[in-house]
Structure formats: structure tokens, C-alpha cells
Amino acid sequence: MSSVELTNDSIESEYEALISFMYLSPVGLVRTDPGGKIDMLNPMATQLLMPLVKSIGLENLFETLASVAPELRNLVTSFREPCGSICVNHRIHVSSAADGGIVLACTIVKVNDEVLITVLTDISCQVATERRLRQTDSWLDAIYTIVNDFAVLGLTEQGVINSWSPSAERLTGYTESEAIGETLGRFYSLSALEVDVLKEQLTFAREEGWHSRDYSCQHKSGHNFFAQTMIAVLRDEDDKFSGYTVVFRDITERKVSSDNLANLLTKDHLTGAINRAHFFNLAEKEFARASRYEHSISIIMLDADHFKHVNDSWGHPIGDEVLKSIAKIAEGVLRPGDTIARFGGEEFVVMLPKSNSLEASVIAERLRSSIEASSVDAGGEEIRITVSIGCASMSQSRSTLKELLISADSALYHAKSKGRNCVVDIDDC
Structure with missing residues (x-):
């Protein structure tokens, strides 16, 4: 060729x-x-x-x-x-x-x-996608600059604020330079025991794509307000997790109305302690949190000593005052993250998150001694009040709420059998 x-x-x-x-x-x-x-x-x-x-x-x-x-x-x-x-x-x-x-x-x-x-x-x-994004940008821009009761900000993967908006400054009082580099905890009114809720919120958002929760917040000027916080996960072009977008909404007026309704549904009308049904709702969430983060939980059961004698001798109205006094004293002794509920009659139950056996015994003794030092006025006569207390803490053999309540109740029975006005831990029985 x-x-x-x-x-x-x-x-x-x-x-x-x-x-x-x-x-x-x-x-x-x-x-x-x-x-x-x-x-x-x-x-x-x-x-x-x-x-x-x-x-x-x-x-x-x-x-x-x-x-x-x-x-x-x-x-x-x-x-x-x-x-x-x-x-x-x-x-x-x-x-x-x-x-x-x-x-x-x-x-x-x-x-x-x-x-x-x-x-x-x-x-x-x-x-078409670009058109939708422009519409979204316009919507977000309105939130950023116009709407007064909304605030939008961005968080890094670690939960640190990396973007701020004029609406966020209006809602919180903090300027961009004061907010960048901080965490959401800067605005929440949290106790030392509630700090972990920030980590939990980010964890839930990562697992579910978004998470919403209501918080008590504090404006830079000092006044408090309630905010609904929604955290949504951000992803880059490769669908990799890249941070969060946060939307704050001022819900103070709604919160006040809903709290009034919630009090009717969740609190004991006499003592102001939460009722039995709501206690179980809260305990279920707390046990899930404890399981997730491997925290301990302790339960205190307390019973007003010789309460029948009080009712028989001074009447039920004075008995009611005794119960109200116990609840009020407990609120002053317990930590912000603790929960007291009226379980029935003269019996109360206290849930102590992140507390081991020793810490629960210390709190229980402080509660017992504070109640012993108090009295109730019965028409000019001072009635001394005492309580018997049983404690139980989470362990391998007591890993459920039911097991913990049974153990605390058993410890309470031992406290009564020992002569009342004392604290007994189930591990010492």
C-alpha cells in the first residue's frame, strides 16, 4: 500500500x-x-x-x-x-x-x-434552580433586614457564630463584632447544669437535619425574652456537612399564653410542683439524654411524716399548707435542673439529673434539714414539719425509671422504719 x-x-x-x-x-x-x-x-x-x-x-x-x-x-x-x-x-x-x-x-x-x-x-x-435560589435569597434578605421578630445567623461545624445579620442585632442587642466567634450560649439564659443542651441541640440537628427548641434568652440591655430557635444543617456542593443556619424568633407573647395553659396541664394545683403525669414525660426525656451522654440520674422519694395526724388535729387546710411549704422549701434547695413532683397525697418525688449516689444523698440531707428547720402557722400554733427520704441512683441493676422509682420507694420505707426524719440510700439498706 x-x-x-x-x-x-x-x-x-x-x-x-x-x-x-x-x-x-x-x-x-x-x-x-x-x-x-x-x-x-x-x-x-x-x-x-x-x-x-x-x-x-x-x-x-x-x-x-x-x-x-x-x-x-x-x-x-x-x-x-x-x-x-x-x-x-x-x-x-x-x-x-x-x-x-x-x-x-x-x-x-x-x-x-x-x-x-x-x-x-x-x-x-x-x-430554574438559579431562579429558585434568587427567590430564596430574596426571602432570606427580607428576614435579614426587614422582619423585626426574626434573626438569622450562621454557625461553623463546631457551633461558633460566623455570620450575623441586622435583624439578629435588633433582636439580641449585640453587634456583629460582639457576636462573631461566640456560641449560642451567649444569648441563652442557661444554668451551669444546662450547658450541655447546646451540644445536644447541634447533635439532634446533625442527626435529623434540623432541630427546634424554645429558650429563655437575655437581650444585651438585660431584659429577658423567649425565643424559638431552629437550627438547620448546611451542606456543600458535595453534600458534606459544612455548618448550620440558625433562625431565632421572638415568641415572648405566645410563650406567656402557652405557659399559662401548660401550668394548668402540668402542675399540681395545690403545691405548684409538677404533677405525676408530667413528671413521667420529663423523666422519659431525661433518661434518653442520660443514656445518650452516659450521665447518671438519681431519684429522691420523700414523704411528710405523720401527715394524717396533722389533718386530724388541725384540719385539711393546715395539711394543705404543710404540703405547699414542703414544695416551696424544695424549690429553694434544689438546683435549676432538678425536678420536684407531687406523686400523690403527701408524697413527692425529685429527679436529679447528672447526680450520683453521693451527690443525691447530700442534696437529700440538705432538703431534710431545711424542712425540719421550718414550721407552719396553725392559728397561732407553730407546727414543726419533718420528712422521710429514700434515695436511689442509676446503676447496672437500676437502669430504667421504673427500677429507680421502686428502689427509691424501698429506701423511703426503710427511712420510715428507722424512725422517720432521716435519709436512706438504697445502697445502704
């Missing part, structure tokens, strides 16, 4: 490869002369251009696109370079959003003075 034949075979092979590439390409490819006359196009280009084809047929690219992109012919004629890109990803809006929102990206390359290659790509979905 001669070298000429080899050369011809090579050219033919390259030409076939080019034709194959054009016809299999996922984008529209059109070859024209500088005036737009088409001499080659692939099936995808035909598909993209057919909605624009008039009665003259698909012969000239610029004429076909004249109704939606008349500027293309001018772009070509004004391009003076011998070769190069005339336009790159020039957007052609074939139809409006109301009519389907078809948008093409057009790139025209001048190969030489005789040949132009045009690449057409359908970017309708991309443009």
Missing part, C-alpha cells in the same frame, strides 16, 4: 471519528459558514432547534435563532480575530418560565475565515 493510500485512509478514519463524535455528543453541535449557513449538525442540535424552525426550514442557524437571539449575527460579524471564541455560554431564552422556561447556552467558535462551530446546551434546569 502506498503512502498516499495510507494518508487517505488516515484522513478517512479521522473524518469517521469526527462524524461519530458529533452524532453521539450529548450537546448540540452545528457547523456553519460565517453567514450562518448550516452544512452539518448532529441530532441533539436538531432536537434543540426544532421548536424554532419556521417554514423556511433548518438551513441557516442565525435565521433560525433570529426571533430569540438576533444579536448572534452581530457578535459574529463584529469579531475581527482570525480564530477564537466569539461567545461562551451566551444564554438564549427560547421560551418564558410560564411556557416551560427553555434556555439554551450558546458557544460559538471561529475555526477560520470559512468555518464556525456552534455548541448548544439545554440549561433549563440549571436556570
Whole structure:
């Protein structure tokens, strides 16, 4: 075979490869002369251009696109370079959003003075997404700058504030320079025992995608307000976790109304301690938290000593005063994270989160001695009050609320059998 034949075979092979590439390409490819006359196009280009084809047929690219992109012919004629890109990803809006929102990206390359290659790509979905993002940006911008009772901020992966907004400054009183680098704890009114709720909120948000919770907050000026906080997870283009977006909402007025209703549903009407039903609701959540973070929980059961004698001797109204006095003293002794509930009659139960056996015994003794030092006025006569207390702490053999309550009740029985007005830990029985 001669070298000429080899050369011809090579050219033919390259030409076939080019034709194959054009016809299999996922984008529209059109070859024209500088005036737009088409001499080659692939099936995808035909598909993209057919909605624009008039009665003259698909012969000239610029004429076909004249109704939606008349500027293309001018772009070509004004391009003076011998070769190069005339336009790159020039957007052609074939139809409006109301009519389907078809948008093409057009790139025209001048190969030489005789040949132009045009690449057409359908970017309708991309443009629709951009439109939605612009709408979202407008919505967020309104929250950032206009709405008074909302605040939006951003957190790093570690929960540190990295973006602030004018609405956040209005709601909290803190400027951007004062807020950046802080945590949400800067605004929450939390006790030392409640610090972990910040970590919990971020953990729940990561696991569920978002998490919402109400908090008591403090404005920079010192006044308190209630805020509903929603934390949503942010992800980057590769769907990797990259931080959080936080939306604060002032719900003070709603909170006051809902708290009034909640008090009716969750608190004992006589003593102000929470009722038995609500205690079990709270305890279920606290045990889930303890299990997640491997914290201990202790339960104290206490019973007013000789309460029947009080009722029989001074009447039920004085007995009611005794119960109210016990609850009030307990509230003064217990820590902010502790919970006291009226379990029934003259019996109360106290839940002590993050407390081991020793810590529970110390709190129980402080509670017993404080009640012993108090009295109730019974028409000029001072009635001395004492209580018997049983304690139990979470362990391998007492890992459920039911087991802990049974153990604390058993310890209370031993305290009564020892003569009352004392504290007994179930581990010492």
C-alpha cells in the first residue's frame, strides 16, 4: 500500500471519528459558514432547534435563532480575530418560565475565515434552580433586614457564630463584632447544669437535619425574652456537612399564653410542683439524654411524716399548707435542673439529673434539714414539719425509671422504719 493510500485512509478514519463524535455528543453541535449557513449538525442540535424552525426550514442557524437571539449575527460579524471564541455560554431564552422556561447556552467558535462551530446546551434546569435560589435569597434578605421578630445567623461545624445579620442585632442587642466567634450560649439564659443542651441541640440537628427548641434568652440591655430557635444543617456542593443556619424568633407573647395553659396541664394545683403525669414525660426525656451522654440520674422519694395526724388535729387546710411549704422549701434547695413532683397525697418525688449516689444523698440531707428547720402557722400554733427520704441512683441493676422509682420507694420505707426524719440510700439498706 502506498503512502498516499495510507494518508487517505488516515484522513478517512479521522473524518469517521469526527462524524461519530458529533452524532453521539450529548450537546448540540452545528457547523456553519460565517453567514450562518448550516452544512452539518448532529441530532441533539436538531432536537434543540426544532421548536424554532419556521417554514423556511433548518438551513441557516442565525435565521433560525433570529426571533430569540438576533444579536448572534452581530457578535459574529463584529469579531475581527482570525480564530477564537466569539461567545461562551451566551444564554438564549427560547421560551418564558410560564411556557416551560427553555434556555439554551450558546458557544460559538471561529475555526477560520470559512468555518464556525456552534455548541448548544439545554440549561433549563440549571436556570430554574438559579431562579429558585434568587427567590430564596430574596426571602432570606427580607428576614435579614426587614422582619423585626426574626434573626438569622450562621454557625461553623463546631457551633461558633460566623455570620450575623441586622435583624439578629435588633433582636439580641449585640453587634456583629460582639457576636462573631461566640456560641449560642451567649444569648441563652442557661444554668451551669444546662450547658450541655447546646451540644445536644447541634447533635439532634446533625442527626435529623434540623432541630427546634424554645429558650429563655437575655437581650444585651438585660431584659429577658423567649425565643424559638431552629437550627438547620448546611451542606456543600458535595453534600458534606459544612455548618448550620440558625433562625431565632421572638415568641415572648405566645410563650406567656402557652405557659399559662401548660401550668394548668402540668402542675399540681395545690403545691405548684409538677404533677405525676408530667413528671413521667420529663423523666422519659431525661433518661434518653442520660443514656445518650452516659450521665447518671438519681431519684429522691420523700414523704411528710405523720401527715394524717396533722389533718386530724388541725384540719385539711393546715395539711394543705404543710404540703405547699414542703414544695416551696424544695424549690429553694434544689438546683435549676432538678425536678420536684407531687406523686400523690403527701408524697413527692425529685429527679436529679447528672447526680450520683453521693451527690443525691447530700442534696437529700440538705432538703431534710431545711424542712425540719421550718414550721407552719396553725392559728397561732407553730407546727414543726419533718420528712422521710429514700434515695436511689442509676446503676447496672437500676437502669430504667421504673427500677429507680421502686428502689427509691424501698429506701423511703426503710427511712420510715428507722424512725422517720432521716435519709436512706438504697445502697445502704
